[in-house]
Amino acid sequence: MASDQGNNQSVERAISVLRAFLTGRPELRVSDVAKATGLGTSTASRLLATLETLEFVERDEVSGLYRLGTAPITLGGVALNQHPVHREARQIAQDLAAALGLGVNVAIRQDDSMFYLANFEGRLAPRSYVLTGQRKPLYATGIGKCLLLGLSAAERRSLLPAMPPFTPNTITGHDRLDGELATVLGHGYATEVEELAFGRACVAAPIRDRSGTVVAAISISGPLSAIGLPAREAELARTIIETADSVSIGLGYVGPAHLLGSRP
Amino acid sequence: MASDQGNNQSVERAISVLRAFLTGRPELRVSDVAKATGLGTSTASRLLATLETLEFVERDEVSGLYRLGTAPITLGGVALNQHPVHREARQIAQDLAAALGLGVNVAIRQDDSMFYLANFEGRLAPRSYVLTGQRKPLYATGIGKCLLLGLSAAERRSLLPAMPPFTPNTITGHDRLDGELATVLGHGYATEVEELAFGRACVAAPIRDRSGTVVAAISISGPLSAIGLPAREAELARTIIETADSVSIGLGYVGPAHLLGSRP
DNA sequence: CGTAACGATCCCACATAGTGCAAAGCGATT
């Protein structure tokens, strides 16, 4: 059949059409989609028509251009609402962002990336778009460092064969990453200052489930000037650890795994 | 081919599989999906396998049950970020929710429903799930009333042939709705007190684009006790109108349409 | 502990359903 084994070709093609809208420009012509997906224009036209009746894409009345429709928004919202971490963390993160006026983000690990489940901003760190559903590298973010705690040194090396730098501060070698993660584990929180983008910093802490496994992480982030990191590190660290803990407890976390009795 | 004309059957079936996850239970077996969609189990199995490789669904390691995956979240996030109303309203709504401690919601009209683009909550009106992507009836919500301003009385009657009540306060007749909308237009804002759900109320105002058309609406909502509606109506109305205006201005609104010069 | 019932996947033949090509519409541009 198609690329992988036992897959429905038409469905794969339709999804690749949807993926075409993820790459920059929000409005595409049929021929743009055809070029982006490698499909013929007639196939692209028909798939877009199908996706339009399903409300996955919609068509601009005047220009005739296609853009993403409302069905993906609904589907994404339900997917979020069904995610246990999101359910527990959403309101907590929102309250913290409002109290601090800074950004608060919740993410899980997906393969070699962190994947945002939610983000809220405050007056001091505004942002006109959602990060939800976006990915960022694990080794250059506070949340990412927390999520890496769940992996062994060997797993980290195979998961991240290369660590290209984003700024001069980016951790690019595993030896330094090992050291950094030991610190994170020891302190119970991670920091990141201009490792991914200039002028931005964050403080993050891991979220654990009832088995004690790190399943997610939460961070406070913002412009360096607003977050005032060197000075406020102790205060923000305490805050984010307490916040992460209350999410963990919501997920059933009861304490370090080695203290759990073996009885049911 | 399939239900509508000129549509790709496999794609329609795959989407109907995804829709099966919108109806309550978050985790489904193959046979549950087959039953919900009316497809054969082997077809459902294959479609789910395809959707799994595309990350639209994922499978629980232990139970083998399928649930929605991360791709819908990404797609939904991008769809939101590409929506002009969302871009303009997101941070404004978030700041207002933080300042008031109440819920703030942004929605557009879709057919006979309002469709949430964003919702934020405050300490006084917590909520552990997103409304984004959900629908609510137009005639029983403050936002809905604002969105109905863009329609004529005749259009409203054909769009809403029936208006079943949710509480004793629900507006169920068009005559009363006409009167209500005249008030909304005259005051520049809409209220809703226990018309959709007991114990809940809101104040809403319309958002207009550069042509002066109502394209969206924004509301402050919360439990009756927190929002204190009879008493604070004037204050909240002023706030929501000013907030809606700043979103409208971001969309290019420059004032009432009839004052626009006809010159380009 | 063995057996039965159920659910998911695999296999294979069939024919439906999607594809590509080419031509026709449709709009915009000069």
Next chain:
DNA sequence: AATCGCTTTGCACTATGTGGGATCGTTACG
């Protein structure tokens, strides 16, 4: 007014998805 580019439609072909049944694995029950 004519041309160009983009999109859609019609048609024939066969690749592709489908359905039924067999197989394998799992759970429930006697």
